[in-house]
Amino acid sequence: MALASTSGPEAAASGPAADNFADRDPALRPLLDRLLSEADRRRIEPVLHDLGQVAAGELARLAAIADANPPRLRQYDAAGERVDEVEYHPAYARMSQLAFERFGLAALSHRPGVLGWPAPAPHVVKYALSYVFAQAEFGLLCPVSMTDSAARVLRLFDSVRFAPEIAALSSPDLRGLATGAMFMTERQGGTDIAMTGTEATRHGSHWTLRGQKWFASNVTADVILTLARVPGQGEGTKGLGMFLVPRLRPDGSRNSYLIDRLKDKLGARSMASGEVTLEDAHALSVGEPEHGFRQMAEMLNVSRLSNAMRSAGLMRRAVRESVDHTRQRVVFGRPLFDQPLMRATLLPLIVDTEAALGLVLESAARLDDADAGDAEAGRLVRVLTPLAKYSVCKQARAVTAEAMEVRGGNGYIEDWVNPRLLRDAHLGSIWEGSSNVIALDVLRCLRQDGSHRLLADVYRRRLHTLDDPEVRPAADILDRRWNALAVQGELLLAGPVEEQQADAGGFAEATARTVMASLLLEQAAYEAGSGLGHRKLLVAHTYLSRLDPLDRPDRTGGPAPMPASAVRSALAHLGELAEGGPVGIEAARAALETTPGSTHA
The missing domain is CATH 2.40.110.20 (Butyryl-CoA Dehydrogenase, subunit A; domain 2)
Incomplete structure (x- = not known):
């Protein structure tokens, strides 16, 4: 069967307008510039380009075929013997070859020599590449993640006894691979x-x-x-x-x-x-x-970060589909992308997606530091992971649903990718613990490790290093926001246990969004200082302008209606936000002018 010869809308959505998922992502490469060493950044570039092209082409086509032809269980053979074999479509086998062998996604962080890395690659590399892969195929990344996580757990807790299993789980060759x-x-x-x-x-x-x-x-x-x-x-x-x-x-x-x-x-x-x-x-x-439960918790935590990564990938695919659709769809004589209400619909999808990627790669970077022996990073990744799982997976459900509506009737039809994105997004919030379970895990981090104080200390310290005068107003707002969250964390822990549990979700969401706002601003300072302009500062200011004030009685910490000036500035530069491009400093400033807590308010 010729798997590369599908046709119809699904193929069209992965045609010339979307010929490389990595190249069309304005946020990914600048983040990698900051988070990776110069040598690792050089190594990942050709792989990133190759994977982006494969994901937008062959992998997207295979994923559509595999989704339409799910595996089947064969319990008995012809002689009536119990065999319990699962038969997969050839498209799934080819996707497995791409994931495990060609791009080594389960092997990268365990052994040297994979994709040219002289040592095991950083987690940032693995999650960045997997994020691009997830934009085409979500389901296969579950076996990839569990294979990677199983190798990690065995290496951490019983490496000598299970050396053969670790070698098989981290094999970049399908012939020697154990999933x-x-x-x-x-x-x-x-x-x-x-x-x-x-x-x-x-x-x-x-x-x-x-x-x-x-x-x-x-x-x-x-x-x-x-x-x-x-x-x-x-x-x-x-x-x-x-x-x-x-x-x-x-x-x-x-x-x-x-x-x-x-x-x-x-x-x-x-x-x-x-x-x-x-x-x-x-x-x-x-x-x-x-030690069984503690060991399983290690595997579970890494798997939760993988869930957040995959959800961020779904969000990015949904945004790209929406931008491409609205640019070519003409209604009442104008492309949808140019119409004010559609631009207002697309804007939060774009900035939320960019914020989600920043949180995923920040968590991966701190996991790298923790594995290198940094105790503070270990404490930080312990709370960042459930925060990312809680917030990003919820955002993915909203973004993919909105993107389906953006496409209109076609978005509801299985010939297009939107139904699959929406279905997969809902699983991200359920796998490895539903949202309520994750919120209680965040609460456990607050109780056992004072994670609300840790987060406030770490990100305030980092914000204080941002000396760009164009960045300082937003940094000051976030500094006050972190102080308020630290106080609210103490008040939360001082309340009755049932009230703590009832408020855990709201506190987790407020904290996650404050982390994401801080990371966007930190990246904005980096990009401005590296000569990349002020596009990211506009993203950061727009994101910050959408957050609820924390002193509202009904606060959730989540999105609030944006001030008019922020809306005008961001919407005027929606093309640059969606696909990259230069943004002037005046536009970035305007997005912050009436933000609650701003000195300009």
Whole structure:
């Protein structure tokens, strides 16, 4: 079957107007200029260009085919023997080759030599490339992320014993690749991990597991990490150990677990998720059994950052589709892009998408620092990750929904990419913990680590280093905003537990958006100082002008109606915001003039 020869609107959307997803992103390369070393920036450039072209062309076509032809479960062979094999469309196999082999997305941060990096590549590199990939295909990046995360967990907690598995999980060659999965959710214990009922039984050097896993993505993985209850170890999460369940036993026979059925998912349809019954499945303990929950939390945290990254990619694809559509669609004698109400519709989509990318790459950069031994960065990434998961995944749902409406009736038709973007966006908020679970995780960071004070201290310190006089007014507003958030964090923790939980979502959203506003301003100062002009300052000022004042009784910290001057300035330069281009300092200034807290207000 010739997979590269699709036609119709989906192909047209990835034609000449969108021939390179990376090249058409005005925010990505300047961020990488700031976050990467000069050597890493040089190395990523040709890969970025290559991937951007593949994503807009072949990968986008393959993704549409794989979405329309989801995997199928074959439980029995012709002789009636139970085989539990999943059959994938050839498009999925080709996408896997692109992700795991050609671009090494699961191997980059684990071994030297991948894509020319002399050492394991920084997380920033991996997430930047994956963000471009996600703009074409969302579902496959779940197996990619879990393969990457499984290698990380084994390397951190039991690297000597599982050296062969780590090598296979990080293989850039499909012939030696083992994909990973995390089977954690059970029917009675998804959100509440302490309710895990799978039982582990020791048999000398190995264990067997009995139980059911209710939502197991990448169900045909070669290396499965899961939690099970260890007899005599205690109740709740203390009683859970982490175990590696291989697809094959040491003798090469199929391990004793059954794939009961595949999930008929709303989104991420290219990738197989299923229900699994473990019937005395062969397993090995990862590290000491009593550390199981902490080990799984490490894998979960990295997977959550991957969810935010993929959601940012969906947002970027949705924005690009909307810009391209409105530029070519003529209504009442004028392109939609030039009509005031449509420009006002597109503006928040553009700035929210750019803010989301900044938060994802900031989290990746701090993860790099943490892995290098920076204790403060470790504390910072612990709270940035749930903040990114909470806010960015919610934003993706709104942005992809608005982009569907922008396209009109065609946006609701499966021939176009918008329905797939919307379906996939909703999964980002559910996988690895729904929004409420994530908000409670942020609250846990506040209680256990004083993360509200840490965030305020770190970003105020960074804002104070911005000495560009054009940047200072916004930096002063954000400085006061961080002070207010630190105080509100203390007040939150001083209240009754039920009120803390009820307010956790609002506080998480306000904090995430304040981080994103600070990062946009920091990047604006960098770009202005590097001779790249004031486009980013207009983005930063526009984003800041949309935030609710924190002293409102009903504050959420989220978007508020923009002042008229901010609207006029940003809308007048919508083309430059959408696709890049020079913006004068007067335009950037005007976007801040009536922002609450501004000295110009």
